[in-house]
Amino acid sequence: MIATQPEAVTSDLFPIASDVPEPRRDSVLDDINSIIETNWLTAERFWSRQHSPFKPDHGLVLLHDGGTCVAYMIIQRLAVDGTPVIYLSGTAVRDTYRGSGFFKRMFETAMAAEFADPAAPAEFCLCWRTRNPVIYVLGRAQCRSVVPAIPATTHPDGLDELCLRLAAILYPRQAIETATMAMRGAYGRLRYRDEPTTQTSPDVDRWFAQTIPDSADAVFCAGWAGNRWSRR
Numbered sequence: 707m708i709a710t711q712p713e714a715v716t717s718d719l720f721p722i723a724s725d726v727p728e729p730r731r732d733s734v735l736d737d738i739n740s741i742i743e744t745n746w747l748t749a750e751r752f753w754s755r756q757h758s759p760f761k762p763d764h765g766l767v768l769l770h771d772g773g774t775c776v777a778y779m780i781i782q783r784l785a786v787d788g789t790p791v792i793y794l795s796g797t798a799v800r801d802t803y804r805g806s807g808f809f810k811r812m813f814e815t816a817m818a819a820e821f822a823d824p825a826a827p828a829e830f831c832l833c834w835r836t837r838n839p840v841i842y843v844l845g846r847a848q849c850r851s852v853v854p855a856i857p858a859t860t861h862p863d864g865l866d867e868l869c870l871r872l873a874a875i876l877y878p879r880q881a882i883e884t885a886t887m888a889m890r891g892a893y894g895r896l897r898y899r900d901e902p903t904t905q906t907s908p909d910v911d912r913w914f915a916q917t918i919p920d921s922a923d924a925v926f927c928a929g930w931a932g933n934r935w936s937r938r
Contacts, residue, residue, distance in 0.1 A: 849929025
């Protein structure tokens with residue numbers, strides 16, 4: 707049950723995550739980890755001062771309902787051979803607020819900050835790692851093509867190689883299966899409280915259940931996304 711109407715939720719944007727004031731950082735980490743804990747069974751904090759989002763190549767969007775942080779999105783900016791890349795480094799919605807369209811709202815907020823400049827590129831690579839078929843479908847919807855192209859077995863536009871390169875850059879010690887882009891044991895001891903399903907894309911739900919049945923497994927995804935935010 708949603709505690710309030712989505713339009714009453716306010717957003718807080720830090721295009722440069724290192725701009726989050728030092729006195730506020732611990733409370734932001736507490737908020738992010740508390741949201742994660744409504745979705746996952748965790749043995750330790752996922753984001754911390756040691757594993758920190760407060761970096762100049764990261765951006766951060768927070769959604770608040772009154773005094774409660776109800777959703778977050780962390781992005782990372784990088785480039786491969788001149789190709790701009792946005793990595794969705796982390797995103798989650800508090801359990802009681804699911805289904806409110808907050809992923810799209812945070813994504814639009816973050817991308818508008820990144821690409822509104824008239825000189826911004828017309829296209830970029832969007833990549834993300836997930837165990838959640840809902841996040842896969844939401845990410846796929848932002849792209850004209852994506853790998854893995856669930857449930858298809860063909861991967862268009864040379865994305866396979868780029869996907870593997872990005873996975874190696876972001877997770878150099880994590881093995882990836884080239885046929886499926888699966889990463890076994892990527893989430894360690896994290897386990898879902900309730901296994902998520904899309905309810906609308908049974909082919910995707912089935913692929914996730916069959917290909918990465920362990921909730922510690924993940925799939926690494928990459929897609930070509932058009933820049934619809936530039937004020938050209």
